[in-house]
Amino acid sequence: xxxxxxxxxxxxxxxxxxxxxxxxxxxxxxxxxxxxxxxxxxxxxxxxxxxxxxxxxxxxxxxxxxxxxxxxxxxxxxxxxxxxxxxxxxxxxxxxxxxxxxxxxxxxxxxxxxxxxxxxxxxxxxxxxxxxxxxxxxxxxxxxxxxxxxxxxxxx
Amino acid sequence: xxxxxxxxxxxxxxxxxxxxxxxxxxxxxxxxxxxxxxxxxxxxxxxxxxxxxxxxxxxxxxxxxxxxxxxxxxxxxxxxxxxxxxxxxxxxxxxxxxxxxxxxxxxxxxxxxxxxxxxxxxxxxxxxxxxxxxxxxxxxxxxxxxxxxxxxxxxxxxxxxxxxxxxxxxxxxxxxxxxxxxxxxxxxxxxxxxxxxxxxxxxxxxxxxxxxxxxxxxxxxxxxxxxxxxxxxxxxxxxxxxxx
Amino acid sequence: xxxxxxxxxxxxxxxxxxxxxxxxxxxxxxxxxxxxxxxxxxxxxxxxxxxxxxxxxxxxxxxxxxxxxxxxxxxxxxxxxxxxxxxxxxxxxxxxxxxxxxxxxxxxxxxxxxxxxxxxxxxxxxxxxxxxxxxxxxxxxxxxxxxxxxxxxxxxxxxxxxxxxxxxxxxxxxxxxxxxxxxxxxxxxxxxxxxxxxxxxxxxxxxxxxxxxxxxxxxxxxxxxxxxxxxxxxxxxxxxxxxxxxxxxxxxxxxxxxxxxxxxxxxxxxxxxxxxxxxxxxxxxxxxxxxxxxxxxxxxxxxxxxxxxxxxxxxxxxxxxxxxxxxxxxxxxxxxxxxxxxxxxxxxxxxxxxxxxxxxxxxxxxxxxxxxxxxxxxxxxxxxxxxxxxxxx
Numbered sequence: 001x002x003x004x005x006x007x008x009x010x011x012x013x014x015x016x017x018x019x020x021x022x023x024x025x026x027x028x029x030x031x032x033x034x035x036x037x038x039x040x041x042x043x044x045x046x047x048x049x050x051x052x053x054x055x056x057x058x059x060x061x062x063x064x065x066x067x068x069x070x071x072x073x074x075x076x077x078x079x080x081x082x083x084x085x086x087x088x089x090x091x092x093x094x095x096x097x098x099x100x101x102x103x104x105x106x107x108x109x110x111x112x113x114x115x116x117x118x119x120x121x122x123x124x125x126x127x128x129x130x131x132x133x134x135x136x137x138x139x140x141x142x143x144x145x146x147x148x149x150x151x152x153x154x155x156x
Numbered sequence: 157x158x159x160x161x162x163x164x165x166x167x168x169x170x171x172x173x174x175x176x177x178x179x180x181x182x183x184x185x186x187x188x189x190x191x192x193x194x195x196x197x198x199x200x201x202x203x204x205x206x207x208x209x210x211x212x213x214x215x216x217x218x219x220x221x222x223x224x225x226x227x228x229x230x231x232x233x234x235x236x237x238x239x240x241x242x243x244x245x246x247x248x249x250x251x252x253x254x255x256x257x258x259x260x261x262x263x264x265x266x267x268x269x270x271x272x273x274x275x276x277x278x279x280x281x282x283x284x285x286x287x288x289x290x291x292x293x294x295x296x297x298x299x300x301x302x303x304x305x306x307x308x309x310x311x312x313x314x315x316x317x318x319x320x321x322x323x324x325x326x327x328x329x330x331x332x333x334x335x336x337x338x339x340x341x342x343x344x345x346x347x348x349x350x351x352x353x354x355x356x357x358x359x360x361x362x363x364x365x366x367x368x369x370x371x372x373x374x375x376x377x378x379x380x381x382x383x384x385x386x387x388x389x390x391x392x393x394x395x396x397x398x399x400x
Numbered sequence: 401x402x403x404x405x406x407x408x409x410x411x412x413x414x415x416x417x418x419x420x421x422x423x424x425x426x427x428x429x430x431x432x433x434x435x436x437x438x439x440x441x442x443x444x445x446x447x448x449x450x451x452x453x454x455x456x457x458x459x460x461x462x463x464x465x466x467x468x469x470x471x472x473x474x475x476x477x478x479x480x481x482x483x484x485x486x487x488x489x490x491x492x493x494x495x496x497x498x499x500x501x502x503x504x505x506x507x508x509x510x511x512x513x514x515x516x517x518x519x520x521x522x523x524x525x526x527x528x529x530x531x532x533x534x535x536x537x538x539x540x541x542x543x544x545x546x547x548x549x550x551x552x553x554x555x556x557x558x559x560x561x562x563x564x565x566x567x568x569x570x571x572x573x574x575x576x577x578x579x580x581x582x583x584x585x586x587x588x589x590x591x592x593x594x595x596x597x598x599x600x601x602x603x604x605x606x607x608x609x610x611x612x613x614x615x616x617x618x619x620x621x622x623x624x625x626x627x628x629x630x631x632x633x634x635x636x637x638x639x640x641x642x643x644x645x646x647x648x649x650x651x652x653x654x655x656x657x658x659x660x661x662x663x664x665x666x667x668x669x670x671x672x673x674x675x676x677x678x679x680x681x682x683x684x685x686x687x688x689x690x691x692x693x694x695x696x697x698x699x700x701x702x703x704x705x706x707x708x709x710x711x712x713x714x715x716x717x718x719x720x721x722x723x724x725x726x727x728x729x730x731x732x733x734x735x736x737x738x739x740x741x742x743x744x745x746x747x748x749x750x751x752x753x754x755x756x757x758x759x760x761x762x763x764x765x766x767x768x769x770x771x772x773x774x775x776x777x778x779x780x781x782x783x784x785x786x787x788x789x790x791x792x793x
Contacts, residue, residue, distance in 0.1 A: 005545070006545060006547055006549040006550035006553055007550070007553050008543055008545060008550075009518065009540075009541060009543035009545055009550065010553070010557065012541040012542060012543055013511065013514065013541060016541070017506070017507075024485070027486075028485075028486045031482070031486055032486050032487055033304075036288070036487060039191075039291075039293070039294055040288075040291055040292075041288040041291065041487070041489055041490070042288040042289070042290075042291035042301060042304075043288075043301050043303075043304055046291075046299065046301035046303070046304065047191075047293055047299065047336075049301075049303075050299055050333060050336050050337060051189075051336055051337055051340045051341075052337065053337035054337070055218070055337060055338050055341070055343060056217055056218045056346070057214065057217075057218055057338075057343075057346050057349045057350065059338075059343045059344070059349060060349070079352075081352070081353070081354055082352040083349055083350065083352075085214075085349060085350055086210055086214075086349070086350040086351065086352045087352075089217070090214070090217045090218065090346075114208045114209070114210070114254055115206055115208045115352055117254075117257055118257060119207075119255070119256075119257040119258045119266075120258040120259060120260045120266055121207060121232055121234075121255060121257075121258040121266035121267065121268065122206050122207065123203055123204065123205075123206065126206055126353075224410075224413075225410070225411055226410045226411060229409075229410050231407075242741075243741070244407075245407040245739065245741055246407065247407070247409075247410055249410075250410045271409070280583075280584060280585055283491045283492065284491075284492050284493065284494065284582075284583070285489055285492055286483075286484050286488065286489055286492040286494040286495035286497070287480075287483040287484055287487050287488070287489060287492075287495065288487050288489045289483075304480070304483065305476070305477070305480075306475050306476065306477050306480050306481060306483065306484070307475050307476015307477050308471075308474070308475055308476075308494065309416035309417060309476075310492070310494050310579075312411075312416050313416070313417065313583055313585070313586060313733075313734075314583055314585055315585060316584070316585035316738055317409070317738070318408075318409025318410075318411050318412045318737070318738055318739070319411065320411065321411040321414065322414075322416055322476060326476075327476030327477060328476055328477065384584055384585065400738075400739040400740060400741065
């Protein structure tokens with residue numbers, strides 16, 4: 001008994017620890033998000049939050065639903081594998097409500113060279129044009145962008 | 157590269173269901189995506205990359221990537237014959253506006269290497285996160301919970317590929333999500349959608365009909381820094397040994 | 401972006417672990433080192449260092465209280481740091497910080513200091529007046545039992561706490577080394593030597609810090625320095641420093657000899673961007689010079705005044721050298737590209753949250769805390785205590 005009496009202050013110190021620990025458990029129960037641990041050591045709802053973000057690129061199938069004619073021309077030409085938004089940019093707003101956003105006309109002089117300007121760094125079999133290739137004349141004079149071979153005819 | 161994205165899309169189980177919501181302009185309400193049925197990865201076909209920068213611009217447009225930081229970027233390698241281990245690499249503004257033209261007479265070889273988060277199966281970045289703010293989803297995508305991230309940047313240090321950064325305004329870690337908000341709705345990623353040559357292909361390793369399986373069987377495919385055993389899931393076709 | 405040579409991955413150009421993260425292992429190291437010095441007397445019965453026992457404990461406590469602050473200020477979202485306690489990720493070395501820190505603070509340092517000072521605290525709670533009386537009263541935790549028996553129990557328990565404290569101090573700082581040493585993506589850090597080097601450099605810096613502080617404080621109090629004490633501390637400083645330096649050189653030799661894929665890049669960095677901080681400050685000024693000075697005091701018989709001067713210089717240089725070592729680890733590890741093809745530059749901000757002024761403030765703060773602690777719990781109770789008692793009667 002004497003030992004307990006003379007070690008009493010140690011129990012007071014230990015008591016502090018116990019109180020702090022209980023407080024910790026109490027706060028922890030309230031603060032940790034409910035979905036934490038649903039799939040692993042993270043907030044399960046984070047997956048749903050990220051999955052719910054809005055899309056900006058509608059995807060080529062959305063384009064093809066309305067613009068079947070363009071798609072048909074494209075499928076016959078060299079640009080069959082190039083998706084619409086690769087050149088026209090993100091247009092989910094347009095597919096949402098075609099009336100609110102009309103895709104802007106593209107400047108072929110700037111657009112075509114992004115891929116086709118000659119550079120030894122590009123794959124050899126990829127069609128490339130030298131800088132002096134019909135300098136000054138707009139590309140679509142000879143090449144219809146949706147089906148670019150010359151014999152396919154330029155813009156009508 | 158012979159895989160058509162159209163085929164890929166049709167083969168995705170979730171796609172058919174999600175499709176009408178996508179067309180209706182409400183893809184966020186697309187139901188029935190099952191995480192356990194997918195294991196996402198990406199295939200990069202280096203000989204097809206023309207260094208146009210479409211993927212970088214598309215990524216920034218889709219994901220509001222802050223200026224000067226990149227969820228995906230493109231590098232141009234110049235490897236000369238006499239110095240194979242010491243390539244000259246450039247990536248002006250992440251290759252966003254393309255690359256300066258290279259004259260024919262320059263010696264050595266040139267090629268482009270698109271980079272993005274490798275969505276590693278044994279990811280060093282998720283390993284070090286002290287609080288569980290970054291994690292790999294059951295369908296194999298490494299994501300960041302930006303409402304939970306402390307911004308300690310330990311994950312940035314742990315990523316061997318330089319794919320992570322601290323978002324300058326949000327002050328939390330940020331990186332490629334493999335367009336998780338798109339692929340769970342049956343769409344492909346923004347970078348794959350806008351790649352004109354098919355050099356980037358989203359692939360689902362759990363889907364037995366995915367053309368990736370045939371491709372992996374018939375090509376010499378490598379991941380970046382395999383010696384670090386990160387379980388990287390971005391596969392590179394015809395990767396040169398000088399690429400870091 | 402300026403300051404980039406060669407090729408960096410575009411996201412690597414900004415460097416995220418700033419001078420505050422340099423300060424963090426530095427301060428933690430001082431804590432661990434000071435504690436180890438204190439335990440010399442208690443566990444290993446090195447009676448000569450007794451005059452520094454309490455001072456070393458208080459120094460450890462004041463630095464430990466500041467240790468998490470640099471981390472806190474560095475976080476993008478400091479308000480979320482509690483998540484580290486509530487959902488610690490078991491695979492993260494950093495997640496353990498909160499727990500190792502709390503353990504060391506409460507179960508080791510505060511407890512040991514409380515046990516050691518309990519008699520003084522109780523006596524003061526009875527003699528002092530006003531605010532102070534209440535502060536001491538709270539510190540007694542409501543127990544004024546200072547019977548011989550209870551003090552004897554305190555002594556025994558304190559010994560056990562110190563015994564547990566030594567591995568705890570190793571754990572505290574070894575794990576800081578592990579935070580860096582376990583990053584496989586970074587060849588400058590990735591090394592099993594890192595925790596060991598961190599522990600020994602911690603002991604070196606902590607011992608040097610207490611030695612300098614003891615001499616400075618004694619001078620300020622206009623008392624005579626206990627030369628036998630300082631000589632002993634200097635001898636231990638010399639020994640630990642030799643071990644520390646050998647380990648670091650072993651690491652270096654290993655890197656140079658193996659010369660793996662990262663070597664060219666790292667070697668170039670050490671000879672350019674890190675030349676001043678690594679070669680000049682850390683190795684020459686911060687290690688070889690103090691080692692030489694300490695060696696001189698060991699092999700020759702010098703007059704007291706010369707020894708004092710040499711110890712003070714050696715101690716000061718050691719503290720600079722260990723700081724440079726932390727700098728080279730933390731900042732150096734971020735200057736090169738993980739592509740091994742280029743280098744970036746660290747531009748230290750001045751008056752921002754992670755700037756120079758903040759880090760100076762955080763370095764001085766422990767000294768301020770120490771001043772308060774020394775006033776509250778004088779490490780030299782004899783005359784101070786009686787004087788105060790005399791006044792209050």
